[in-house]
Amino acid sequence: DVKVTQSSRYLVKRTGEKVFLECVQDMDHENMFWYRQDPGLGLRLIYFSYDVKMKEKGDIPEGYSVSREKKERFSLILESASTNQTSMYLCASSSLVDYGYTFGSGTRLTVV
Amino acid sequence: AQKITQTQPGMFVQEKEAVTLDCTYDTSDQSYGLFWYKQPSSGEMIFLIYQGSYDEQNATEGRYSLNFQKARKSANLVISASQLGDSAMYFCAMRDNTGGFKTIFGAGTRLFVKA
Numbered sequence: 001d002v003k004v005t006q007s008s009r010y011l012v013k014r015t016g017e018k019v020f021l022e023c024v025q026d027m028d029h030e031n032m033f034w035y036r037q038d039p040g041l042g043l044r045l046i047y048f049s050y051d052v053k054m055k056e057k058g059d060i061p062e063g064y065s066v067s068r069e070k071k072e073r074f075s076l077i078l079e080s081a082s083t084n085q086t087s088m089y090l091c092a093s094s095s096l097v098d099y100g101y102t103f104g105s106g107t108r109l110t111v112v
Numbered sequence: 113a114q115k116i117t118q119t120q121p122g123m124f125v126q127e128k129e130a131v132t133l134d135c136t137y138d139t140s141d142q143s144y145g146l147f148w149y150k151q152p153s154s155g156e157m158i159f160l161i162y163q164g165s166y167d168e169q170n171a172t173e174g175r176y177s178l179n180f181q182k183a184r185k186s187a188n189l190v191i192s193a194s195q196l197g198d199s200a201m202y203f204c205a206m207r208d209n210t211g212g213f214k215t216i217f218g219a220g221t222r223l224f225v226k227a
Binding site for chain 2: 101102
């Protein structure tokens with residue numbers, strides 16, 4: 001079964017900490033995405049990547065960075081976590097011919 | 113700029129009845145794709161159905177159909193014969209098909225199926 005795996009289901013971090021959210025896919029997909037989901041706002045795109053070492057800003061990149069050193073892994077980095085980054089983070093991947101995304105199960109991050 | 117609007121924060125439907133979830137979109141692109149995803153309480157997003165902007169027929173996948181009205185820029189999801197397991201959040205989404213695979217999502221509609 002194809003999979004997108006996010007390393008943590010729940011995470012609690014302190015304000016100012018550097019936070020790494022990891023996402024791994026086993027489908028050899030070219031495209032990978034990070035979204036955050038907040039009630040009433042739907043999913044908003046943070047960053048995406050079309051290829052190894054390649055990244056593009058989404059709609060809300062401020063306060064975040066990403067890394068894609070290998071095709072299967074796409075990491076989201078919160079350089080200095082703040083309380084307004086408390087959210088559900090969803091990773092997704094797709095191939096060049098896919099219609100839809102395959103999503104991971106999400107990481108619920110709480111910054112205290 | 114592209115935009116997806118879902119105006120129904122919550123919907124109720126009786127089991128075995130049909131329900132329509134509304135979605136309107138705004139884009140100046142000619143080639144785009146429209147999607148619906150389901151998110152049960154477990155949190156995982158599940159791809160349901162896809163409609164391309166040039167597809168003349170409405171997409172169908174089992175009990176799901178997408179009522180695509182291009183001139184009105186609407187892409188409503190119709191679920192026939194609702195089941196208790198259909199209770200979930202539903203998101204409408206749109207992707208620019210001309211380059212890249214960036215997808216934007218609506219705010220979602222929570223569907224409650226009553227026994």
